[in-house]
Amino acid sequence: MDKNKKLIIIGDSAFAQIAYEYFTYDSDYEVVAFSVEKDYLKDKEILGLPVISFEDIEKLYDPKQYYVFVAAVYKKLNRLRTRLMNECKNKGYKLASYISSHAFVWKNVKIGEHSFIFENNVVQPFVELGNNTVLWSGNHIGHHSKFGDNCFVASHAVVSGFCNIGDNCFIGVNATIINNINIGSDCIIGAGALILKDIDIGKIVKGKASDVEFLSERTKNSIKE
Template sequence: MQKDRKLILIGDSAFAEVAHEYFTHDSPYEVVAFAVERAFLTRTELFGKPVVPLEELPERYAPADHSFYAALVYTQLNRLRARLYRAAKEMGYRPASYVSPRAFVWRNVELGEHCFVFENNVIQPFVKIGANVVLWSGNHIGHHSAIAEHCFISSHVVVSGFCTVGAHCFFGVNATLGNNVTVGADCLLGAGATVVKDVPADTLVRGTLSDLSKPISARRFSKVPEAA
């Protein structure tokens, strides 16, 4: 594959290493550097590429010539990834996406910018996915469903038809939504959670959802600052 686009990966954690592998071996992007906020900079090189302070990025790599991907997971219900995604855009860098050729994405799916779609995802007709969403491997996103921006869907999650997922949500492995379910913003569904009725915003769901009379705050559980 011809490498005709230069890419900077923001972050140097495990996800950044995985993103480097996918972009390098399965995309037209050439990873030229990693960037980390100066306060968290612990090394100067990864995979033979420089790790530079994010604050110095425009001085070293011209925004007009480079794209970026913020390779961070779901810390603080995806707020860290969202913040660095916005910061890089404000610097003038173009957001990149990766969509595996081994994912099934129907022709009329609406996919926002700065998304990462791993292999073996099935995204059915009329689905809408917002910006800055991660779909790890092996999920099913059913027809006419919508996932808002800044979400992280782990692996083997089932979102059935006509579902709506609010912004800043995290779904653990094997979580399942039945048909016509709405999940509000800032929700965290634990591994194996089965949800068959609507979930209000800022709710932590453990296991099968049967009683919301005593909801648990997902924001508090995920240590999201009050102002975020």
């Protein structure tokens, strides 16, 4: 695969390192550097590449010649990633996106700018994903569903058909949303949650937690027997 685009990854987290791997081995981008805001700058190198101050980035890398991707997760309901993305745009940088070669994304799906779609996602016909979307691995996004901007979906979630997900939402691991559901903006859908009705703006839906103490006692009793 020809590497005809130069890329700077914004961030130094685990996601930044993961993004490096995917962009390097499964895209036409060549990662040339990492960048972090100066107050959080602690390493000079990551994976053999320089880490530079975000405030000085355009002095070293001409915005006309480089792309950027902000590898931040869902902190503050994705607002950190959104802020840094917008600052990069204001600096004049082009925004990179990544779609895994091992994801199934139907041909008429609409995907906004600055998105990252991991392997084994299934994105069915007529889906619309807003700007700044992250789909971690193994999710099912059903036909005709629409996502707003700045959303993050963890692994193995199911969003059924004709759902509408608002801006700045987080959907946790193994969450399930049945068809024809509307979820307002700024919502957190916890791991393992089952959504059977519409959710208003700004709500938190907790998933079902395991009873660790119960399981521990049951194990102890089985050992004694």
